[in-house]
Amino acid sequence: MSLTSSLISSYSEQNWPELITTAQLEAHAHLKLVGLVGSIDNDMSMTDLTIGAPTALQRICEAIDNINSTAYSHSRAFVLEVMGRDCGWLALMAGIA
Numbered sequence: 001m002s003l004t005s006s007l008i009s010s011y012s013e014q015n016w017p018e019l020i021t022t023a024q025l026e027a028h029a030h031l032k033l034v035g036l037v038g039s040i041d042n043d044m045s046m047t048d049l050t051i052g053a054p055t056a057l058q059r060i061c062e063a064i065d066n067i068n069s070t071a072y073s074h075s076r077a078f079v080l081e082v083m084g085r086d087c088g089w090l091a092l093m094a095g096i097a
Contacts, residue, residue, distance in 0.1 A: 042089040053089065060094045 037044050040056035060082050071078045084090045 040083065040090065041085045041087060043085060043087040056083070056090055057093050057097070060090060061097050064094065 036051055037047075038051040040050075040052045042050050042053035044050045064080065067078055067080065070076075082090045082094055
C-alpha cells in the first residue's frame with residue numbers, strides 16, 4: 001500500500017468509517033479523485049469563485065428586486081440581512097449589484 005493510500009485509509013477510517021472501507025480503497029486505488037468546495041461564502045483562498053457563490057448572489061438579487069417593489073408600494077424602507085460567514089462577499093456583491 002502506498003503512502004497516499006495509507007493516509008486516505010487512515011483518514012477515512014477516522015472520519016467516514018461506514019462509507020469507505022480499506023478493502024474498497026484497495027480495490028479502487030487506481031482512481032484519481034478531486035474534491036471541489038461548494039460554498040456560498042466565496043472565502044476559499046487562491047480561488048476566484050467557489051461553487052454556489054454566483055447562484056447565491058443571483059437568488060439574493062432576485063429577492064431584493066421582489067422586496068424593493070413591496071417596499072415601494074407600502075412606502076417603507078426594509079433592512080436586509082444576507083448569509084455569509086466571515087468575509088461578507090455576498091453582502092458586498094449584492095450591494096454593488
